[in-house]
Amino acid sequence: MAGTILEPGQIEAAASKPPFLNLPPRDLFALRSERLAKLADGHPFADYLRLLAAVCQAQQQVLDIHLAELPVDAHRTRECFKHDLPPLAADTLVREDGWLALLDAWLDAFVVPDNPAVVGAIEQLREADSGQRKAWAVGLVSGQYDIVPPALVPFLGAALQVAWSHWLLQLDLSDLREREDQTLCPCCGAPPMAGIIRHRGQLNGLRYLVCSLCACEWHYVRVKCSLCRSTKKLDYLHLEGAPQGVKAEVCPECNGYLKQLYLELAPDGESLSADLATLELDLLLAEQGFQRQAPNLLLAPGGDA
Numbered sequence: 001m002a003g004t005i006l007e008p009g010q011i012e013a014a015a016s017k018p019p020f021l022n023l024p025p026r027d028l029f030a031l032r033s034e035r036l037a038k039l040a041d042g043h044p045f046a047d048y049l050r051l052l053a054a055v056c057q058a059q060q061q062v063l064d065i066h067l068a069e070l071p072v073d074a075h076r077t078r079e080c081f082k083h084d085l086p087p088l089a090a091d092t093l094v095r096e097d098g099w100l101a102l103l104d105a106w107l108d109a110f111v112v113p114d115n116p117a118v119v120g121a122i123e124q125l126r127e128a129d130s131g132q133r134k135a136w137a138v139g140l141v142s143g144q145y146d147i148v149p150p151a152l153v154p155f156l157g158a159a160l161q162v163a164w165s166h167w168l169l170q171l172d173l174s175d176l177r178e179r180e181d182q183t184l185c186p187c188c189g190a191p192p193m194a195g196i197i198r199h200r201g202q203l204n205g206l207r208y209l210v211c212s213l214c215a216c217e218w219h220y221v222r223v224k225c226s227l228c229r230s231t232k233k234l235d236y237l238h239l240e241g242a243p244q245g246v247k248a249e250v251c252p253e254c255n256g257y258l259k260q261l262y263l264e265l266a267p268d269g270e271s272l273s274a275d276l277a278t279l280e281l282d283l284l285l286a287e288q289g290f291q292r293q294a295p296n297l298l299l300a301p302g303g304d305a
Helices: 008-016 028-040 046-066 074-082 100-109 116-127 130-142 150-168 271-277 279-287
Strands: 192-197 207-211 217-219 235-237 246-251 256-262
Touching: 028 046, 028 150, 028 271, 046 100, 046 150, 046 271, 100 116, 100 130, 100 150, 116 150, 130 150, 192 271, 235 279, 246 279, 256 271
Parallel strands: 192 256
Antiparallel strands: 192 207, 207 217, 235 246, 246 256
């Protein structure tokens, strides 16, 4: 069999090179639910965090039950890899019907609390036809929040997350090519929700960006703005006494920021829950004129927690 012979130095480099992608664990939503419930204790937004813990619990139930259903389109996946396109392109798939079945499954799994606002939002989602649901979803994944009723965002966002994570976990990503300065998710094209600084093994000290939609992580160098790629005068701000291990990487070039979760400071941390538990940091940065560009699909921009 013909092959490529590697020199000793090349063998060492290949063995030590960190992976470009990290896939989410199959119990991701259960981990998020547990973390949100824990962070809710004594938190000023405790009720909100507990509500989202229940949202994530329903996500896990759907993922566990439907993981073998709704397979990805193998032909489309091959063509995307061939043309260096994200195989789960959100701007395309969100306009199709596939994810709607998982929205219905999530609505059935979610235990609706005795809260009039939540009850109303769930009923609005249940009663909407497929065209309206897709129109809202297009607005959510494209950042056009003005066309999405704010009360629907965390529930619609939850369904979209579980659908794309469901598809992601079915993919063979061995043909996906790594590119430098990958500021959008290489699997679905969505923007990152946060960064995560790993602290163990060959990943120690490396930063991965966490997709806001499918939860894939991809490597992105540190001390470089993931919004505008600037490396000039980045600053790192955090809340005094905050236990979540979160710092905001603030860029004076684009006036934006991205939160970073440092696992060395919070070994049991998880990016989505850490983001939601540090909304006070977002408020302080907004007061200083910085703009949040990273979406969290369980959070309506400008909405009350």
